[in-house]
Amino acid sequence: MPAPFRIVFEQRAETPKYLSALVPLISVLAALVAGALFLTATGYSATDTYKNMLDDGFLTYRGITETLGLSTVLICTGIAAAFSFQMNLYNIGGEGQLYLGMIGGAWAGLALGPHLPSFVMIPLVLIIGSFAGAVWIFVPAFVRARLGTSEIVTTLLLTYVASSLLKHFINTPDSFFRAKNVAFPQGRNVADSAALSPIGDTRLYPTFFVVVALALFLYWLVKKTEFGYRIQVIADSPRAAHYAGVSANRTTMSVMLLSGALAGLGGATLIVGPFARLDQGITLLGYGYAGIVVAALARNNFAGIIVSGILFAGLRVGGEKLQISTDTPKHIGVMMQGAILLFALGGEAFRRYKIRAVRMKAVAQ
Amino acid sequence: MSNTSHEVASGPYHSGGAAPSALSAHSVSKRFPGVLANDSVDFDIQPGEVHTLLGENGAGKSTLAAMLCGLYQPDSGYIARNGQRVVLSSPRAGLQHGIAMVHQHFRLVDRFTVAENVILGSRNLSFVLDRRSINERVSEVAESYGLPIDPTATVGDLSVGQRQRVEIVKALYQGAEILLLDEPTAVLVPAEVEKLFENVHAMTQAGKSIVFISHKLGEVVEISDRVTVLRGGKVTGHVSGRGATDTKDLARLMVGRDINLGTQRASHPTGHEVLQIRDVSLNVNGVNVLSNISFNVHEGEMVGIAGVAGNGQKELADTIAGLLSPTSGSISIGGATATDRGPIHARELGLAYVPEDRLGMGLVPSMSILDNLLLTRDRHIVVDRASVRPEATRLIEQFEIKANGPDHLARKLSGGNAQKVLLARELSGGRTATKLLVVCSPTRGLDVGAIETVRRLLDDARSAGQAILLISEDLDEIMSLADRILVLYRGSIAHETPGETAQIATVGAAMAGLTTGVNG
Amino acid sequence: MKKLWKLAATAAAASLLVAACGGSDSASDTTQAPAEGADVKVAVVYLGVPDDKGWTYQHEQGILQLEQELGVEVKRVENVPEGAESEATFEALAAEGYQLIFATSFGYGAPMAKVAVNHPDVCFQWATGAKFLLTKAGGGEFADFDALPTNLGTYFGAAEEARYLSGIAAGKATKNNKIGYVAAFPIPEVLRGINAFTLGARSVNPDATVQVTWTKTWFDPTIEKQAAESLLDAGVDVMAQHQDTTEPGLAADAKGAKWVGYNSDVKEAAPKAWLTAPTWNWGPFYTKTAQAVAGGTCPTDEYYGNMQDGMVTLASFGESVDAETQSLIEEKKAATIAGEFAPFTGPINKQDGSAWLADGEKAELGFLLGEMLFFVEGVVGSAKG
Incomplete structure (x- = not known):
């Protein structure tokens, strides 16, 4: 029947x-x-698990500061992804641009840090990191704008190259980035002037507020400015853009480069923040890829990304702690x-x- | 209203005789969120009859047709077939009752042959297809109604008119006794329309019933045995008799007021040359789309470009607007060269351009009316919407645009209102005052009320001294509006004639490529 | 710099003594231990999972021993990537009230030291670590040794002793004198192992060469397997490894080659290929350290175990290792434990044939730990990775 x-x-x-x-x-x-x-089916207590995730991610002092700290980089990669997505460009190589942001930021912190005071160095690290991220997306942006080559493939491929580059800089014996006189390959700490102090005894850095302000600025940029207007026209109807004399090529380049720069900024916040050096561990954390999720959760709304970035960071912090505060394995989180x-x-x-x-x-x- | 020849419905309408109707709707109503699309509508059709559903866009004719063929079910009331009450739960159920719909957008597989498309969806197929016998049967069905088609042709290679024929043959092959034709002439050129009407006669001769859905008054009068006029989901009149009624009466029933579609042709002298086109040729991917085109448009003059779609009209308009660079030749607007300088430069010289494609080219669907007004204007680094808002509100009022205000999204506008927004923007000037208006198919798909407004707006612009280049596939429109008519055929001007003395037969022949050369 | 290493070496030497005593202590304490250790909260942080049949597995065996002997339940935190973000894990463990935290990978050092400063009441132990690396001079963040947290110890052992012995088995087993070695990172720990292994192999087979391939990862089954296969394609008939999984051995087995494992006695993984393996026995150290913490003291030595105290062991022999070879190895093993033999005793040449150690000269421990960044004669490949 x-x-x-x-x-x-x-x-x-x-x-x-x-x-x-x-x-x-x-x-x-x-x-x-x-x-x-x-x-429940696998024999764990759902209420305990959730209570722990909630506590450890949001409700305890330690938890919420960890969450906001982690959200800093996730908001960066989130707005990086959303910035391209809103124009129907799919920069999914935020991960690689993040590595370049770390490399660029670490370079600034190592090469220029010893000579410059902190109030110059911190912005400089962030700017050079962003620039490095933009450099990394330049070729995908260019071939996309000029030849229409799928940026999905090119940005993703370059992520693998970026990962190798990062490892190369850490592992090569005489690398500028490598800690000297240290047997084990690891990044050299940037100069003190290029490292921020966290707030109190937390791992939350002032860069969080910079990134939140940046997200709000982008929100304004897209809603209120000529540049945002152009993005919306091109995203919705490329033919209308052509009709109105709006150059899709130039805007495509700008949007892609900015997207890469934002992901690079994420890497640079790690340099002035919790990492303070090139760290191979970043390749296992997937912050760049997480940005795609954060952007998707907020449906590319920049103000929404602040919320989704914090939410996702909290889930992650709470999930990471599950195996410590309970017996729930990490993969449940x-x-x-x-x-x-x-x-x-x-x-x-x-x-x-x-x-x-x-x-x-x-x-x- | 009592002086017209219609009868206001007061119950199921029968054209007399005791025989049950082939198909009838009894007091059917259908509600969609926020709108009562059909309100107690009665309708019936006899075997061998052409019964037209006439109404503006949104009047409810498509909803009624959808209920008649089983696409929708009525919320109240019922459908009867041969006097027996039926429930048509799906188009397939409709087909089982011999009712088939030919949609405006064809549902054919381009890569299949005609015969394959025709038998697609038939239930009684043997596992192994005997192509030859199928081809024969398809041909047989087609020819018996005067619909000659080659069953072995690939659908992708066919013209629009031929594809429509395939859809009709498919319906007939599946045993349809009642065919619903949804705006069938919208996609056809004049010659194809004539051919379609012949086919319709052949089918009614064979006892088939045709429900003809249209908003074009002229053809409705020509083809229909009876007309049911809908407005706002209600029946406003049942009118009988082919040609026995006046289009003015029908228009009044449709719109609810008197309509005037005529315009005053250039009664005043034309001034300077605003647009000068000299020997313009355009080659796209090795194909000569435009060849050696030269003509002028003067102040206060409307030049009409007639032609069958795809003869270079769109490219001509885009070239003038600076969107395409001509391979050779020159274009000047207001005496200044506009060749190869881009769209913004052209607009600075006084160009306004209403493209054929309203949503997606002329307007950005996801943007508000306000933002769409800004599309062709100078925008500051921070877009100053506040200062444009009063103008937007004024234009909405002035152009009678049905919208909730300047923030109404373009994609939520009806076709007519979208066109009015586009015209409002282009006529109101942007970077400079408009000197030259290039407008493509300005009334296509619009209902009568909107057509009237648009034509009046064009007329006003001409009276105000603007030069207008009207590019349209609607020959009637060009014939009744243009001061001068040029026929574009395969990228060349095949015929030129003053609008007042133009003969439809001559122009039509030029459109079909039957004459060459430029006459007077 | 050199002085610091000497300092480290001295500390290590001192800890050897502690270990020697401690070893016997823990053995005698076993019976009453549960009551004593029951109230100590211990956690261990793993890079991978406990059933990797390698590095983490071997630590897990030690933790199991601790649990059994002291009757406590140890908190295991798995899959924690090395680097800055591991700080959160150590911070969380300290905040949860764990009194003793073992970090079983090198990359945990710096983040853990940061946390140690904020939690002076928690005892932190860093496997394979060296305190020097936490100081500015070593690339770390602390001004000097005095500035280091006083609740942090390191622990490791002289795997090179067992490496040398396993090299003897490999030297005897090779038919074409070509031995392969899948290695993780070009750092002293790994280079020491390769060199000791090569010396062992060439002590019984002077024509043998050891070809090295770098993976730049401790734990990655796919990469390890690919590296092993490329060595096998190059014709090696014995495979050795400094990796955490059994993949190099399985690859060798598939080609009919022999295999010297690492970390764990996992003969059953490829019984035909298995020769032997340098392995770790962390149990006594873990038990002893937990007992000390329960007693209120946190060992802050740079503990360097060896075959004598049993932290470093040699796995059982595979079926293809003949009796003669076995007795040869056992003999050398006894001498090592007795302190009569050390692998890095001259004459030894460097890879390019230049002299390194003169006849009878012994390498200093400090040098071995921090400065062995070259290959000895007989190794094929680049010591720079």
Whole structure:
């Protein structure tokens, strides 16, 4: 016997405002419910796990400062990704540009740091790191703008090159970046003038506030300026841009370079912040890739990225601590992050479509 | 209203006789969020009859047609086939009752042959296809209604008119007794329209019923046995008789007021040359799209470019607007050279350009009316929306644009209102006062009320001394508006004639490439 | 610089003595240990997972021994990447009230030292570490040795002793005198091992050469396997490794070559290929350190174990190692434990044939730990990676 109902997707003409706010919330809740089922099935206490994740990610002093500290780099890579995504350019090589930001920032901190005072060095490290990130995306940006070559492939490929470059700079015996007289290959610490102090006894650095301000600035930039206007025209209708004499090539270049610079900035915040040197460990942390998720969660809204960046950082901090505060293995935390992303993206369907169960009617004979 | 020849519906309408209608709708209503698309609509059609659903965009004719073929189910009321009440739960169920819809956008597989497309979706296919017998049967069905098509041709190679024929043959092959044709002439050139009407006659001769959906008054009068006029989801009139009614009456039923589509042709003398085109040729990927085009447009003059789609009209407009660089030749606007200087330069010389493609080229769909007004204007580094807002509000009022205000998104505008926004922007001047207006298919897809407004706006612009280049595939429009008519055929000007004395047959022949040379 | 290393070496030498005594202590303490150690909260941080059959597995064995002997449950934190971000893990463990934290990888040193400053009541132990590296002179963040946190110790051992012995097995096993070595990073720890292994091989087979391939990773099954396969393609018939997984051995086994493992006795992984392996026995050190912390003191030595105290051991022999070879190795092993033999005793030439140690000359421990950045004669490849 056929099912008496069928599921019908009806495209919404317009997404109600309340849904735009509600859907991410419901997505997170749904992910938590799915996670709870999984946790229970595998013999862990869902309530304990969640309570711990919440406490360790958001509610304790240590937890929230760790979260805000981690969110600094995630907001950077998030706005980097969103900046390109909003123009339908897919820079998914934020990870590689982040490495270059570290390399550029570390270079500045090592080469210039000893000669310059802190109030010059800190901005300089951030600027040179951003510049390095932009340099790294230059070729993908250029071939995309001129030849239409898929930036997805080129930016991703360059991430592997960046990873090798980073390792090369750390491992090569006489590398400028390598700690001298140290047997084990590791990065050399940047000059003190190029390193910020964290706030109090936390691992939260003042760069967090810079990055938040930058995200808000980008929000304004896109909504209110001629540059943002051009981006919106090109993203929506390239032919309208052509019609109005808006150069898509130039804007493509600008947007891609800025996207790379923002990811590079993320790497530079690590240099003036918690890392203070080139560190191979970065290749295992995936902050650049996480930026794609952060951008997707916020649907490329720069103000929203501040929230999604903090949320994602908190999940990660809470998830990392799970195996310390409980006996839950680390991968449970990772799975929760994945689940929330899946549900958040799945939730898009609810925003765009109305989903109804329709009673099947028999054809009259 | 009592002096018109229509009868206001007061219940199921029958054209007399006791025989049950082939298909009828009884008091059907359909509600969508925020709109009552059909409100207690009655409709019926007899075997061998052409019954037209006439109405403006959004009047509810497509909704009614969708319920008649099973795409939608009525919220209340019912559909009857041969007097028997039926529930059509899907288009397939409709087809089982012999009802088929030919959509405006064809649903054919380009890579398949005609015959393959025709048999696609038929239930009674044997596992192994005997191509020859299928081809024969498809040809047989087609020819019996005067629809000659080659069953072995690949659909991708066919013209639009031929594809429409394939859709109709497909419906007939599947056993349709009642065909619903949704705006079938919208995509056709005049000759193809004539051919379609012949086919419609052939089908009604064979006892088929045709539900003809249209908003074009002239052709409705020509083809219909009966007309049901819808406005705002309600039936405003049932009119009978081919040619027995006046288009003015139908227009009034459609729009709810009197309509005047005529314009005053240049009654005043034309002034200086505003647009000068000299020997312009354009070669795109090795193909000569435009060859040695030369003509002028003067102040206060409207020059019409007629032609079948794809003969270089779009490229001509884009070249004048600075979007394409001519391979050779020169263009000047207001006496200054505009050749190869880009769109912004052209606009600074006084160009305004209404492209054929409104949403996606002329307007950015995801942007507000306000932002769309800014598209062709000078924007500051920080976009100063506040100072443009009063003008936007004024233009919305002046051009009678149905919108919630300057922040209304372009993609949520109806076709007519989108066109009005585009015209409002282009006519109101941007970087400089508009001297030259290039406008492509300005009324395509618009309903009668909007067509009237748009034509009036063009007329006003001409009266104000602007030079207008009107490029349109709608020959009627060009014939009734243009002071001078040029026919573009394969990238060359094949014919030139003053608008007042133009003969439709001569112009039509030039469009089809049957004459060459420039006459007077 | 040299002085500092000497300092480190002295500290290491001193700790040897402690270890020698401590070893016997812990053995005698076993019976009453559970009561004594029961209230000490211990955590261990792993780079990978405990069942890697390599480095982490071997630490896990030591932790299991600690748990058994002291009756405590140790908190294990797995998959923690080395580098700055591991700081959060150490901070969290300290905040959770763990009194003793073992960090089982080199890259944890700097972040852990940072945390140690803020938690003077917690005892931190850094495997394979060297305090010198935490000072400015060594590229670290602390001004000098005096500025180092006083609650941080390091521990490691003289694997080179067992490396030499396993080299004897390899030298005897090779038919074409070509031995392969999959190595992680060109650092003294690894170079020491390669050199000792080569000396051992050439002590029984002067024609043998050891070809080295660098992976630049401690733990990556895929890369380790690829490196081994490229060596096998180059014709080696015995495979040795300084890696954490069994992949090089499995690759050797697949080609019918022999295998000298590392870290753990995992003969069963490839019984036909297995010769032997230098292995670690961390249990006594872990137990003893936990006991000390329970007693209120945090050992802050730079502990350097060896075969004598049992931190370094040699795994069981594979079936293809003949009795003669076995007795040869056992003989050398006894001499090593007795302190009569050290692998780096002259005459030894460097890779380019130039003299390094004169006849009878012994290398200093400080030099071996910090300055052995070259290959000895018989090694093929670049010591710079």
